[in-house]
Amino acid sequence: MGDTSGTGVAFTRDPSTGENRLYGEYLINAQGEDVVAGVRTPQHIDTLKDVMPEVYEQFVGIAKTLEDHYRDMQDMEYTIERGKLYMLQTRNGKRTAAAALKIAVDLVNEGMITREEAIMKVEPRQLDALLHPQFDPQALKAATPIAKGLPASPGAACGQVYFTAKETAAAAQAGQKVVLVRTETSPEDIEGMNHAQGILTCRGGMTSHAAVVARGMGTCCVAGCSEVHIDEEAKTMTVGETVFHEGDFISIDGSTGNVYGSAIATVDADVSGDFATIMEWADAVRRLKVRTNADNPHDAAVAVKFGAEGIGLTRTEHMFFAADRIAAVREMILASTESQRRIALNKILPMQKGDFKGIYQVMGERPVTIRYLDPPLHEFLPSKNMTAEIEAIAKELETTPEAIIAKIDALHEFNPMMGHRGCRLSVTYPEIAEMQTQAVIEAAIEVTQETGHVIHPEIMIPLVGDVKELAYVRRIVDETAHRVMKEKQVKLDYRVGTMIEIPRAAVTADEIATEAQFFSFGTNDLTQMTYGFSRDDAGKFLDAYYQKKIFDFDPFAHLDQNGVGKLVEMAVKLGRQTRPEIKLGICGEHGGDQSSVIFCHNVGLDYVSCSPFRVPIARLAAAHAAILEKQAKQKKKK
Numbered sequence: 001m002g003d004t005s006g007t008g009v010a011f012t013r014d015p016s017t018g019e020n021r022l023y024g025e026y027l028i029n030a031q032g033e034d035v036v037a038g039v040r041t042p043q044h045i046d047t048l049k050d051v052m053p054e055v056y057e058q059f060v061g062i063a064k065t066l067e068d069h070y071r072d073m074q075d076m077e078y079t080i081e082r083g084k085l086y087m088l089q090t091r092n093g094k095r096t097a098a099a100a101l102k103i104a105v106d107l108v109n110e111g112m113i114t115r116e117e118a119i120m121k122v123e124p125r126q127l128d129a130l131l132h133p134q135f136d137p138q139a140l141k142a143a144t145p146i147a148k149g150l151p152a153s154p155g156a157a158c159g160q161v162y163f164t165a166k167e168t169a170a171a172a173q174a175g176q177k178v179v180l181v182r183t184e185t186s187p188e189d190i191e192g193m194n195h196a197q198g199i200l201t202c203r204g205g206m207t208s209h210a211a212v213v214a215r216g217m218g219t220c221c222v223a224g225c226s227e228v229h230i231d232e233e234a235k236t237m238t239v240g241e242t243v244f245h246e247g248d249f250i251s252i253d254g255s256t257g258n259v260y261g262s263a264i265a266t267v268d269a270d271v272s273g274d275f276a277t278i279m280e281w282a283d284a285v286r287r288l289k290v291r292t293n294a295d296n297p298h299d300a301a302v303a304v305k306f307g308a309e310g311i312g313l314t315r316t317e318h319m320f321f322a323a324d325r326i327a328a329v330r331e332m333i334l335a336s337t338e339s340q341r342r343i344a345l346n347k348i349l350p351m352q353k354g355d356f357k358g359i360y361q362v363m364g365e366r367p368v369t370i371r372y373l374d375p376p377l378h379e380f381l382p383s384k385n386m387t388a389e390i391e392a393i394a395k396e397l398e399t400t401p402e403a404i405i406a407k408i409d410a411l412h413e414f415n416p417m418m419g420h421r422g423c424r425l426s427v428t429y430p431e432i433a434e435m436q437t438q439a440v441i442e443a444a445i446e447v448t449q450e451t452g453h454v455i456h457p458e459i460m461i462p463l464v465g466d467v468k469e470l471a472y473v474r475r476i477v478d479e480t481a482h483r484v485m486k487e488k489q490v491k492l493d494y495r496v497g498t499m500i501e502i503p504r505a506a507v508t509a510d511e512i513a514t515e516a517q518f519f520s521f522g523t524n525d526l527t528q529m530t531y532g533f534s535r536d537d538a539g540k541f542l543d544a545y546y547q548k549k550i551f552d553f554d555p556f557a558h559l560d561q562n563g564v565g566k567l568v569e570m571a572v573k574l575g576r577q578t579r580p581e582i583k584l585g586i587c588g589e590h591g592g593d594q595s596s597v598i599f600c601h602n603v604g605l606d607y608v609s610c611s612p613f614r615v616p617i618a619r620l621a622a623a624h625a626a627i628l629e630k631q632a633k634q635k636k637k638k
Contacts, residue, residue, distance in 0.1 A: 003028055004052070004083045010045050010059075012067040012074045015095040018102025018274075022046070022063060024076075031079075055085050066090050071112050072121065073103050097126040101274035115281045116627050122278055124594045124620040128154045128255070130275060131306075131613050132218065135253065136265040143251070145258040146239050149200070149225025150539065152211035154613075156266045157198025157220035158251040161244050163235055165192025172196070179250055181237055183230055184536065185210040187379055190321045193219065198252045200259065202228050205539035206557045212524070212589055213318075216293055216611040218302065220254035224539040228259070279307060279616060282623035288600060289607035290618045291367070293587060295319065297358035303612035307619055310367035311359065312520060312609020313460075313587035316436060317375050319355045320348075326380065331397055333377045334407050338431060345435040352436065356443035360455050369458040369520060369587070369609075371499065372436050372473075376421040378411035417525075417534065422463020423498075426473045433473055437480040445490050457494045460520055465502040467511040474515050499587070500571050501525035509571035513578035520609070521568055523588030523596075527555050530564050556589070559596035569603050585609055594621040601625035 010024025025042035027034055028051070034040060049056040059078065062085075066074045075093030079086050095103060104118035113121075132155030135143075159177035162168040165188065168180045172195035180196040182189060184203040193199060193213055198220035201210045205224055214221030229238045235246040242261060244250060249263040291312035292303035296319075300311060320329045325348060332344035359368060382389040384405055394401045413419035426433035437459065444455040459477055464470045474496050485492055497518030500506055503526070509519070528535055535556045545551040559565055568586075575582050585607040590596035592614030600608050601622060610618050 001029070001082060005029060005079075005081050007031055007034065007079045008042070008045065008048075008077075010063070010076050010078070011093045012063045012076070013093075013099070013103055015073070015075075015093055015099055018073075018095065018099035018106065020106060022060065026080075052080065052083065055080055055083065058085050062087060068112070071107065071117075073099075097122075097129040098274075100126055101130075101278055105274045105277050116285060116630075119278065119282055119285065119620070119623050120627060122620060124597075124617045124624065127275075127616050127620065128613075131616065132156070132220065132254070133266045133268050134255075135251070136267050139265045143260050143262065143264050146242065146261040147225050147227035147259040149222040149228075149257045149259065150204075150206055150211075151253070151255050151257040152204075152206055152208070152223035153199075153214035153219060153221035154255040155198075155218070155220035156251070156253050156255070156264070157196075158249065158263050158266055159197040160247050161237055161250055162192075162246060163230060163232055163237075165189040167246070168192035169195045179252060181228070181230060181250075182210070183232075184208065185213070187317055187375060188321055190318050191323060193217065198222075198254065200225060200228065200250070200252050202226060202230060203539075204536050205542070206554055206589075208536045208539075212611075214254075215589070215592075215613065216295070216299060218611075218613040220252060222252045222254055222257050222259060225257075225259060275616075279619060282620050283307070286619065286622035286626050288597065288605065288622035288625065289585075290615055290622060291369075291585065291587075291607050291609035292612050292615055293591075293609055294359070294612060296355070297362045299612050300359050300362040303615055304362065304366075306612060306615040308366075308612065308615045310369075310607070310609075311363060312369050312585050312591070312607060314359060314368065314370045316352070316355075316371060316373055317379075319352060320373075320380060322351075325351045327393075327396055329380050330393055332432075333380055333411075334397060334399065334404065338429075341429065342431050345431055349435050349439055352439035353443045353446075356439055356457075357447050360443060360447040360453075361451065364451075364453045365455070367456060367458055369460050369497075369518075369585075370436075370440055371460040371462050372423075373425055373432055374422050374462045376411070376413060376416045376419050377425070378408065378413065378416070381408050381411065384408055417528065423461050423469050423473050424463065426461070426476065427469060430473075430476050433476045434480045437477045438484055441481045441484045441492060441494065442488070444492055444494070445485070445488050448490075448492070455492070457492075458518060459494060459496045460499055460518075461496070462499045462522070463501060463525070464498045464512065465504045467508065467515055470498055470512060470515045495583075497583070499525075500568075501529065501588075503529055503567055506567035506571040507574075509574035510578045513575040513582055516575075516582070517579070518583040518585070519571060519575055521571070521584075521586040521588060521605075523559060523564060523568070523586060523590045524556065526567065526588070527560065527564050530560075530567065531555060558593055559590040559599055561595075561599050565599060565603075572603050572605070583607075592618050594624070597621035598625040598628065601629070 006028040008026030014023040024045040027042045072092045074090045077089040100122045104121045107113045108118045135156040159179040171178045177197045179198045181200045201223045211223045237244040251260040251264040291310040292308040293313040294300040328347040335341040390401045444457045495517040497516045499522040501522030584605045587609040591608035592610030
């Protein structure tokens, strides 16, 4: 309708930064859809004051009125017809994570909302974007994805492709930035994962080994990317018609699952002071404690920086794969007698004790829960086709390659997830539990004496299904702990508990609580066991379940409250019947998921434990849970 008419979209605050200024665009002589369709380049709203000063001043006044009324940043659509302003629509505006924090804090400082209202305006999952490197926005615009997998661990990574953990570590130590590309990862890949900028796997889901470990490290990971095909012998990766050789650059986005066939610049995330302010307010209202899953002093220190109040899970098997101790671990596995196993375990003992001391020193008097050896022993041995490695091990241990292959065959299991692992290892080889107990207790005593901090270890026995299993292993733990304390002439408080990760443990929790001083729900395995799904393989068919509306979400990413959740509730109730003071937590990946944290609050758990980079998410989600509970009670009173 001419140059005195137009249309536009504006926000009362900058949706990217949260800055308190009008942000928007308009087009003269245009209709509403023209702005979003991009058929013409719009003008910034600031220039409207020069084109139509009266309309601009009126718009500024209305924008303030709307924001004051709704007490939030507004996203407004408007039109101007022959010099007259019409407001078409307003709604609470979408915003980036950084903007959400700034707007929430500013609205409190301006007296518009309360601190609790500010906490509820920030979605916990939004915080992920503030904690990891991201791609440079301009560089990303010029790039096109070549494949897409599952966004398993957020952040962005760019580096040269390497296909084994050993080569990844060597390249990184030589100063290269590396992306580790594997069909799937296993605990033996931990050294390479430690050195990688990012991890890309062809198989596996959101709670596969690669995904879980990467999230714990804060490392970018794209999992289950079936479009990628690896030829390990040729050291190539093929996507469509394109072949990538060892040393070629790729980039991966763990927030979207996109894979790019070139180098894309990354930028470090910038966490502003508003982040700390919101966290402080959240901590003041939450009841649920937040711990972390950490296997080394570095991860523990990162978690403490993000506000972790303890460690809910230290996976001791990750310590066994370090280059300086894997030989002793293999010697222990290949031993044919108990005395030979003890000789090997005595070599591992000082290393394991050193690991625990490092973690205790970082955590101070915060609680530390240490899970005893969990995976099946075959995972520590090479595959049968790794001839050179088998020959090297045979030479080092003064045995034959044939003897090692025979042991690999003997340890082979058709279903390792449900095989000879967890507490079953300690039942079969009690000397393993003895060594780990000695390491835990001696480390705690020494750190207490060296630092003055009183260390209270929590020993967690995994995969218990029957109270007699726990009673047997606990007896070994107690006898060893008392022997060490007597030798050192020191008394030390420690706890022994178990992971509830087998359905039978949940339904007999009243019996298990007679031996367990704490429960930690291992909801990764509890979900596997309850559904009968393998978390590493379920990604192959779950998409069909979502498309056909059988599932609304991945049960390994968000806790299945209707099924697995009922087992958790049952175990909580039964455990407290037997032992009212029992400490209850969760250490599965669900511990960092917003809806799952709220569920944990509602069923009365004492803490959640999650990977270090998800600690702020859990802290905010726990605050949301407390506020929602308070609001529900107030509503009920009315």
